[in-house]
Amino acid sequence: MQIDYLTSTDTLGLIAGSLTTIAFIPQVIKTWRSKSAEDVSIVMFILFITGVLLWCIYGWEIHAKPVMIANIITFILASTILGLKLYFEDPSKENL
Amino acid sequence: MQIDYLTSTDTLGLIAGSLTTIAFIPQVIKTWRSKSAEDVSIVMFILFITGVLLWCIYGWEIHAKPVMIANIITFILASTILGLKLYFEDPSKENL
Numbered sequence: 802m803q804i805d806y807l808t809s810t811d812t813l814g815l816i817a818g819s820l821t822t823i824a825f826i827p828q829v830i831k832t833w834r835s836k837s838a839e840d841v842s843i844v845m846f847i848l849f850i851t852g853v854l855l856w857c858i859y860g861w862e863i864h865a866k867p868v869m870i871a872n873i874i875t876f877i878l879a880s881t882i883l884g885l886k887l888y889f890e891d892p893s894k895e896n897l
Numbered sequence: 898m899q900i901d902y903l904t905s906t907d908t909l910g911l912i913a914g915s916l917t918t919i920a921f922i923p924q925v926i927k928t929w930r931s932k933s934a935e936d937v938s939i940v941m942f943i944l945f946i947t948g949v950l951l952w953c954i955y956g957w958e959i960h961a962k963p964v965m966i967a968n969i970i971t972f973i974l975a976s977t978i979l980g981l982k983l984y985f986e987d988p989s990k991e992n993l
Contacts, residue, residue, distance in 0.1 A: 814955040820948025827940035840936035844923035852916025859910040865959060 811867055818871025825878035829885070838886035846883040853879060907963055914967025921974035925981070934982035942979040949975060 807815070832838045853876045860868030903911070928934045949972045956964030 817951030824944035828938040842924040842927045848920035855913030
């Protein structure tokens, strides 16, 4: 197995990816605590999760590890938020 | 000026970028209509916007146009959501 060392560009990508990934953690905690994600758009999360999956494939194709890794983790976190939203959903309210 | 034609990988990246970018539009509309973004995490958006800025620089460095373009537009939309949240904020409520 080949070990690739990280370039400074890779490091920048990893920091960027860590931020856009970690960003979803406070949303998971907030949704879990408040048991409400009424103001969170369901359409946003469905589009976002689909896009994140495609970013994974794109990252694979251009051999950009930070793009792949960040998007796999973002996929898991964003799916968790969507799952919590659906779980806590009040079916009587209109949603976008 | 040099005109670069898009490869299929670029196209995949552009579709991925369009989805993760367009995703923020329903959230902008929802927040604007409901005049509330109480359930949207402010920490999420601050981390996310910072990360998106770094993705722009990363995209520039690896010459990945889809990464750059998508993140510039995402930056604008995510900043709009953060701005609306702060604007509609009820200062008496605890926030994460």
